[in-house]
Amino acid sequence: MTVALVRKDEFPSAIEIAPPIDAAREEEIVAETPKANPLTKFLPADFKLPPAAAIWDAAWPPLAGITAFVGLWALLAPMVQTSLGALPGPGDVWSA
DSSP: OOOOOOOGGGSOOOOOOOOOOOHHHHHHHHHHSOOOOGGGGGSOTTOOOOOHHHHHHHHHHHHHHHHHHHHHHHHHGGGOEETTEEOOOHHHHHHO
């Protein structure tokens, strides 16, 4: 393993200091700034949701599969007899 010494002054400064803003210009900037949704403060600035059609196209196959599985489970569970009785259905499992 090789160790390389890195000094802080070898990196370019990433912080640029802006000139001070007078009070009148600050009021203009505040007035021009659109009100942001408070939920988006945790998301990156360039984050955009996909259109609803794309969300639906991606979501319906897993939803259909889960619905089919639970439906078949509910229909077929009473028909399966074990040594302990009938196989519990989704409602029985949920309540337990």
